């Protein structure tokens with residue numbers, strides 16, 4: 001209790017914080033996404049690695065689908081691109097370090113490196129279209145080889161576990177900006193350093209079949 005105001009200071013602070021986060025549609029949409037992820041983790045409390053469970057993957061994909069369909073998910077600032085490289089906007093980070101959520105903005109011609117993942121991750125295309133190229137890992141050659149390419153249109157959702165069984169590159173091959181929503185199984189301060197496992201590509205590769 002604060003003797004000067006007659007209020008319980010901590011409860012007042014919490015109420016103000018809650019009010020702040022829910023005053024904008026964007027913040028409410030991100031809060032709903034975080035709640036869905038918390039539920040997915042709570043359902044796997046016995047699991048050493050929740051991402052290995054099909055139910056967890058389904059829950060993350062469902063959460064991505066719902067969030068991506070919400071036109072109020074992102075602010076205008078969170079849709080700002082960069083002229084030099086695809087741009088990442090951190091939207092939220094789990095206080096327990098279990099996940100981080102980001103929006104990625106892709107201008108035409110911008111692409112990720114070719115990479116596997118050190119952790120599980122999922123994404124959904126919010127606006128525009130991305131091209132995803134998938135690769136096989138050849139351990140004997142210590143390199144990746146492209147195997148196929150897919151167009152990922154608005155609404156497309158993907159979930160991937162850690163490891164070199166899933167190597168890909170995302171890029172914007174269209175003539176318009178694209179935006180995607182990503183969830184990574186790392187804390188917020190690890191998002192740029194502990195997600196992508198950038199791999200070497202075979203020196204001589206055939207054209208990728210569509």
Ligand SMILES: [Fe+2]
Pocket residue numbers: 115116117121168
């Ligand atoms: Fe990736």
